[in-house]
Amino acid sequence: MMDFGFKLSKSATIDLDRAGTERYEKLCALSPDARTCMACGSCSATCTAASFSGMSVRKVILGLQRGQDVRPLLSACMLCGKCTLVCPRGINTRRLILNLSKSYD
Amino acid sequence: MIDRIPSGFHPFVLPFLAGMIFVLSYCVYGIIKILVQLPGEDRRRFYLSLVTPKTVLKNIRDIFCDCLFHVKLWKRNRLLGYMHSSIAFGWFMLIVLGHVEVILFLPHRIRLFYYPIFFNYFVAETDSTIQGSLLFFLMDFFLLVVLSGIVLAMVKRVRSRLFGMRRTARPSLTNQIGLYCLWAIFPLRLLAESFTAHISGGSFLTVPANWVFRQFLGNDLNMLPTWWAYSIVLGVFMVVLPFSRYMHIPAEMMLIPMRNAGLKIRNARKGFARVQVYSCPNCGVCIDACPMSVNKANIKDCTVYLTRQLRRGNERRITEISDKCLLCGKCQAVCQVGVDGPGIRILNRAERNYALKPDYSSIDGTAIGRASAGGRVAYYGGCMTQLVPSIGRSVTSLLEKAGIDYRWIDRDGGICCGRPMWTAGRLKEAEEIVRKNEELIRATGAVTLVVSCPICYRMFRESYHLPDIEVVHYVPYIQALIAEGKLQVEHDDICYAYHDPCELGRGCQLYEEPRQLLSQVVRLSEAEKNRAESVCCGGSLGSLSLSFAQRENMTRAALENLYHSKADAIATACPLCQATFSRYADRPVRDIAEIVDLHAKANKQNKQAI
Ligand code: SF4
Numbered sequence: 099m100m101d102f103g104f105k106l107s108k109s110a111t112i113d114l115d116r117a118g119t120e121r122y123e124k125l126c127a128l129s130p131d132a133r134t135c136m137a138c139g140s141c142s143a144t145c146t147a148a149s150f151s152g153m154s155v156r157k158v159i160l161g162l163q164r165g166q167d168v169r170p171l172l173s174a175c176m177l178c179g180k181c182t183l184v185c186p187r188g189i190n191t192r193r194l195i196l197n198l199s200k201s202y203d
Numbered sequence: 204m205i206d207r208i209p210s211g212f213h214p215f216v217l218p219f220l221a222g223m224i225f226v227l228s229y230c231v232y233g234i235i236k237i238l239v240q241l242p243g244e245d246r247r248r249f250y251l252s253l254v255t256p257k258t259v260l261k262n263i264r265d266i267f268c269d270c271l272f273h274v275k276l277w278k279r280n281r282l283l284g285y286m287h288s289s290i291a292f293g294w295f296m297l298i299v300l301g302h303v304e305v306i307l308f309l310p311h312r313i314r315l316f317y318y319p320i321f322f323n324y325f326v327a328e329t330d331s332t333i334q335g336s337l338l339f340f341l342m343d344f345f346l347l348v349v350l351s352g353i354v355l356a357m358v359k360r361v362r363s364r365l366f367g368m369r370r371t372a373r374p375s376l377t378n379q380i381g382l383y384c385l386w387a388i389f390p391l392r393l394l395a396e397s398f399t400a401h402i403s404g405g406s407f408l409t410v411p412a413n414w415v416f417r418q419f420l421g422n423d424l425n426m427l428p429t430w431w432a433y434s435i436v437l438g439v440f441m442v443v444l445p446f447s448r449y450m451h452i453p454a455e456m457m458l459i460p461m462r463n464a465g466l467k468i469r470n471a472r473k474g475f476a477r478v479q480v481y482s483c484p485n486c487g488v489c490i491d492a493c494p495m496s497v498n499k500a501n502i503k504d505c506t507v508y509l510t511r512q513l514r515r516g517n518e519r520r521i522t523e524i525s526d527k528c529l530l531c532g533k534c535q536a537v538c539q540v541g542v543d544g545p546g547i548r549i550l551n552r553a554e555r556n557y558a559l560k561p562d563y564s565s566i567d568g569t570a571i572g573r574a575s576a577g578g579r580v581a582y583y584g585g586c587m588t589q590l591v592p593s594i595g596r597s598v599t600s601l602l603e604k605a606g607i608d609y610r611w612i613d614r615d616g617g618i619c620c621g622r623p624m625w626t627a628g629r630l631k632e633a634e635e636i637v638r639k640n641e642e643l644i645r646a647t648g649a650v651t652l653v654v655s656c657p658i659c660y661r662m663f664r665e666s667y668h669l670p671d672i673e674v675v676h677y678v679p680y681i682q683a684l685i686a687e688g689k690l691q692v693e694h695d696d697i698c699y700a701y702h703d704p705c706e707l708g709r710g711c712q713l714y715e716e717p718r719q720l721l722s723q724v725v726r727l728s729e730a731e732k733n734r735a736e737s738v739c740c741g742g743s744l745g746s747l748s749l750s751f752a753q754r755e756n757m758t759r760a761a762l763e764n765l766y767h768s769k770a771d772a773i774a775t776a777c778p779l780c781q782a783t784f785s786r787y788a789d790r791p792v793r794d795i796a797e798i799v800d801l802h803a804k805a806n807k808q809n810k811q812a813i
Pocket residue numbers: 141144145146147148153154155174175176177178179180181182191192
């Protein structure tokens with residue numbers, strides 16, 4: 099194929115009717131505070147791992163609600179706890195990340 | 204002194220004998236099991252320490268100071284110290300003197316190991332000698348000492364505050380049986396020896412008691428049943444001992460040599476950790492010490508309950524207790540036997556299996572490090588400092604004023620030090636982060652690494668291998684700059700209370716340096732509890748499960764402790780403490796770097812250099 103220096107990006111359409119949210123529900127059972135996230139993005143702004151894997155708790159929670167695979171995001175999280183400290187909803191994000199890491203089996 | 208019973212035996216000694224044989228076999232089995240569980244390297248180290256004269260002497264000294272005299276408890280509260288040491292040392296002396304009596308008067312009986320315990324039953328006094336009456340006097344004296352301890356123990360059950368303890372651990376069933384046996388042993392011994400004193404002889408306690416009893420009893424029928432009761436209670440005590448807190452008596456004998464051999468816990472359930480768990484006498488001192496205990500619901504998460512649940516093997520509670528703790532280390536600091544509560548918890552967390560493993564291969568430590576290469580000094584603020592930027596600004600401002608050639612290597616984001624991952628029990632993952640960071644720091648080419656967060660500093664000290672780089676916390680570093688004349692500071696009359704951050708104080712043993720530095724620029728006053736007993740701010744990342752609401756009470760309690768000093772403001776040396784305190788404090792909370800920076804001037808020559 100000819101290389102034009104740009105390409106078509108993958109479709110970013112999310113079909114919420116067909117999104118599998120089992121993992122999200124599973125997570126909420128372990129970390130009920132996940133439901134209180136208001137996607138403010140404070141955690142994204144501070145995340146130590148953001149520049150390595152694009153990590154942010156907000157993205158993880160949104161991704162799970164949409165049935166996406168969030169494992170690549172999580173891979174660089176260092177559990178540093180900055181997200182917990184800045185979260186205005188007081189979500190225990192480290193616990194949330196640990197619970198989520200445990201749930202993939 | 205002659206043998207009264209020719210055979211040297213009476214069936215009443217059987218319950219005692221049975222108990223003794225049971226407890227001894229249990230201990231031998233336990234010791235073998237623990238030794239087998241130790242990793243080979245630790246075992247060799249332990250054996251070696253047992254033949255090193257210096258450690259042997261230390262072992263003996265520690266066994267006397269810790270197990271018999273309870274020196275640490277004396278320092279905490281005299282009444283508590285007296286209570287424990289009177290029972291322990293008094294009992295020890297009764298056993299030793301019992302043996303002396305047998306060796307002196309009936310040396311052919313020394314092989315019967317119940318003889319020293321029931322000596323008075325088996326002998327009849329024929330003449331009185333100085334030696335004999337001195338021994339009898341000492342026996343009565345130490346019996347009195349033990350009895351006084353028992354009376355205090357009874358008082359402590361209802362009035363623990365007299366002993367400096369607000370809260371004590373609730374005794375479990377076996378602990379209760381053991382406790383009542385212990386309370387009964389010595390009064391029964393007094394009665395038995397008193398009933399026998401006109402035959403066997405006695406001293407200031409038993410002879411008058413004997414006289415009183417004989418005024419209205421007139422015969423010896425009470426003698427034998429009392430000796431039976433004494434023996435039975437001893438036997439029951441020994442049988443419940445392995446299942447109660449009194450297991451700490453033999454366990455501590457093992458703990459002290461292991462501790463002096465320099466062993467570390469490596470598995471939460473085995474080896475040295477197991478010995479620590481069994482060495483906990485449930486004294487409950489760690490309850491009042493624990494910052495979590497301000498919440499009534501969290502009292503059951505203190506270390507005394509961790510050791511109890513580990514012995515019971517209650518997995519649900521072990522997980523809960525392990526996750527809740529702030530890892531502030533205070534329980535270990537106050538614990539008389541040195542149970543490593545935080546360490547055991549981290550290893551318990553480490554037993555969990557996480558299906559999803561992080562992957563740090565995309566992080567190129569060397570490249571990040573090279574980007575900030577060039578200075579002889581590298582400043583690493585760490586994640587928490589990025590959330591409290593004033594600290595980073597102050598530290599770098601001080602470095603600039605002193606004309607130091609430095610680079611702030613994680614100004615625009617870096618890698619976490621790994622301690623939060625470590626404390627979450629993901630030890631391998633933490634190691635990976637550490638390796639990445641080592642690469643990064645080496646690539647900067649710096650020879651000195653200045654750290655401003657004590658959480659990172661502790662991790663650097665304990666887990667990093669950076670042989671050619673000196674890692675310092677900024678407090679001693681700035682002290683040195685002032686001493687060298689590179690920084691000039693002015694003194695101000697404002698009064699600060701210094702909060703010892705757990706990780707800097709208990710974690711890295713830096714207690715005096717921050718105080719010295721602060722008192723060069725401001726007035727200092729002390730919090731009610733300070734240094735090794737400082738109260739955690741409650742914000743610690745160590746806890747995996749405390750909620751914000753639960754933490755709030757802890758922070759307020761820690762602030763009350765600081766307000767006690769009546770200071771105008773609070774000084775700390777940890778970004779996390781500052782962030783946590785600032786949320787609820789009614790007066791300013793500042794980092795030492797900020798305070799010093801406000802009072803520091805550059806030396807003129809430095810300015811020219813820049
Ligand atoms: S704990 Fe993980 S998600 Fe939260 S800020 Fe740190 S790296 Fe980011």
